[in-house]
Amino acid sequence: MISPTAEYALRAIVAIAQAEGDAVVTSTIAEITKVPPGYLSKVLQTLRRAGLVDSKRGLGGGFTLTRPTDQMTVLDVVGAVDPIKRIETCPLRLDSHGRELCPLHRRLDQASELVEQSFAATTIADLLTEPGPSTPLCKSGPCAH
Amino acid sequence: MISPTAEYALRAIVAIAQAEGDAVVTSTIAEITKVPPGYLSKVLQTLRRAGLVDSKRGLGGGFTLTRPTDQMTVLDVVGAVDPIKRIETCPLRLDSHGRELCPLHRRLDQASELVEQSFAATTIADLLTEPGPSTPLCKSGPCAH
DNA sequence: AACTAATTGGACCCAAATATCCACTTGACG
DNA sequence: CGTCAAGTGGATATTTGGGTCCAATTAGTT
Numbered sequence: 001m002i003s004p005t006a007e008y009a010l011r012a013i014v015a016i017a018q019a020e021g022d023a024v025v026t027s028t029i030a031e032i033t034k035v036p037p038g039y040l041s042k043v044l045q046t047l048r049r050a051g052l053v054d055s056k057r058g059l060g061g062g063f064t065l066t067r068p069t070d071q072m073t074v075l076d077v078v079g080a081v082d083p084i085k086r087i088e089t090c091p092l093r094l095d096s097h098g099r100e101l102c103p104l105h106r107r108l109d110q111a112s113e114l115v116e117q118s119f120a121a122t123t124i125a126d127l128l129t130e131p132g133p134s135t136p137l138c139k140s141g142p143c144a145h
Numbered sequence: 146m147i148s149p150t151a152e153y154a155l156r157a158i159v160a161i162a163q164a165e166g167d168a169v170v171t172s173t174i175a176e177i178t179k180v181p182p183g184y185l186s187k188v189l190q191t192l193r194r195a196g197l198v199d200s201k202r203g204l205g206g207g208f209t210l211t212r213p214t215d216q217m218t219v220l221d222v223v224g225a226v227d228p229i230k231r232i233e234t235c236p237l238r239l240d241s242h243g244r245e246l247c248p249l250h251r252r253l254d255q256a257s258e259l260v261e262q263s264f265a266a267t268t269i270a271d272l273l274t275e276p277g278p279s280t281p282l283c284k285s286g287p288c289a290h
Numbered sequence: 291a292a293c294t295a296a297t298t299g300g301a302c303c304c305a306a307a308t309a310t311c312c313a314c315t316t317g318a319c320g
Numbered sequence: 321c322g323t324c325a326a327g328t329g330g331a332t333a334t335t336t337g338g339g340t341c342c343a344a345t346t347a348g349t350t
Contacts, residue, residue, distance in 0.1 A: 001230065001257045004338070011237075014249055025296070034237045039339050045298070058347030059295045074252065085146065092156075092179045103272045104159055107219065107263075112146045114259045118252075127248045149308075170326070184309050190328075203317030204325045 001115070006082040008035045008043050013077050016053065017069045017124050023062030043081060050080035070125035075116060077124075084116050146260070151227040153180045153188050158222050161198060162214045162269050168207030188226060195225035215270035220261060222269075229261050 011033035016024050018032075026044060030037040044063055047053045052072065053063045065072065078084065087101060087109040101109060156178035161169050163177075171189060175182040189208055192198045197217065198208045210217065223229065232246060232254040246254060 001260065002253065007236070007253070010249060010253075027296095036339060038341070041297080042299095042339085048297095055297060056347085057295090057297045057345075060348060061296050061346085063297090091152070104155060107267055107272065108147065108152070108155075111260045111263050114263060115146070115256045118256050118259060122252055127252065172326090181309060183311070186327075187309085187329095193327095200327060201317085202315075202325090202327045203319095205318060206316085206326050208327090 002078060003082045005043060006078045008033065008040060009047060009077050009081045010074065011035060012040060012043060012047065012063075013052065013065070013072070013124060014127060016063050016065055017128060019064075021064065023056055023060070023064050025062040029063070046081050047077070052076060052080055068125070069128060070123050072124045073120050074122045074124070074127075075119035078119055084112055084119075086112050086116070147223060148227045150188060151223045153178065153185060154192060154222050154226045155219065156180060157185060157189060157192065157208075158197065158210070158217070158269060159272060161208050161210055162273060164209075166209065168201055168205070168209050170207040174208070191226050192222070197221060197225055210269075213270070214273060215268050217269045218265055219267045219269070219272075220264035223264055229257055229264075231257050231261070 012029050012035065015029045015032040026041055027037060029035070029044070030040050033040070035043070044053065044055070048055050048063075051066060054066050055061070055063050075084075087105050090101060091105060157174050157180065160174045160177040171186055172182060174180070174189070175185050178185070180188070189198065189200070193200050193208075196211060199211050200206070200208050220229075232250050235246060236250060
């Protein structure tokens with residue numbers, strides 16, 4: 001459904017969010033999220049360039065969110081690393097179709113639209129506060145690991 | 146959203162369906178669908194093993210559907226070549242989670258579920274009969290290419 | 291100023307998906 | 321029964337995404 005990279009990005013954002021403002025270091029995020037540290041570093045770079053996180057180098061550095069969690073959606077995060085591709089023109093390049101999609105591609109694009117809407121409707125804050133047997137990534141709460 | 150291979154499979158099924166029972170040869174399907182012939186051949190093999198199409202060798206051979214188009218869904222086709230992966234257990238392998246997903250993964254799985262339902266609700270017949278400015282793949286109808 | 295913690299960016303590697311090619315088999319038809 | 325159209329399956333590229341590694345830079349601390 002979404003790429004491993006997009007999942008990693010979401011996990012990382014959630015991990016940073018859980019620190020509630022404190023800067024979190026890459027190695028810590030890697031531990032919490034179980035993402036390969038080297039690769040996580042690349043993902044965090046992408047998130048920074050997209051303006052979702054801030055980074056500070058040197059001792060006491062790390063990553064922080066640039067916005068409150070209720071103003072950052074799952075779609076923002078996914079879109080930063082691996083945008084959902086909507087079908088806008090006929091993939092078969094039949095120019096006769098113009099802007100209109102054939103029924104097949106119209107349906108496929110509707111599926112993308114559904115996902116997009118679902119992701120846009122969910123904020124990071126929603127993930128943190130949602131009731132349930134465990135908190136995201138199992139960092140704290142009733143889930144002891 | 147779906148892999149190129151899954152799209153190819155759908156295009157191929159539609160192309161075969163449009164022949165209304167006549168066997169269609171790989172090279173013809175390749176032309177209509179604009180799929181690389183060699184690769185299409187592999188995809189058709191997969192569809193045959195999944196029981197969605199029949200093949201006949203030799204002169205006059207080709208591919209036919211094994212079921213009426215209103216008894217074959219988009220999900221059937223996608224599932225044959227590239228099944229939609231549902232999230233059933235915690236991807237971080239935190240056994241403490243048991244069968245329960247954390248809020249993040251619950252949301253992600255809901256997105257998969259949406260797509261699955263959407264695909265399951267659409268038959269190949271739906272694609273062929275749906276009104277619109279062009280027929281699927283632009284094989285015939287008001288669309289002249 | 292030296293030291294150390296931390297991000298940054300580039301080069302490189304690996305595996306899986308995508309795509310190509312070809313030798314082989316099958317089957318219809320003369 | 322020979323020939324040719326057509327699917328089958330294996331070997332082999334090619335591409336891309338995921339992942340590793342390391343030298344360079346930045347910045348806080350003593």
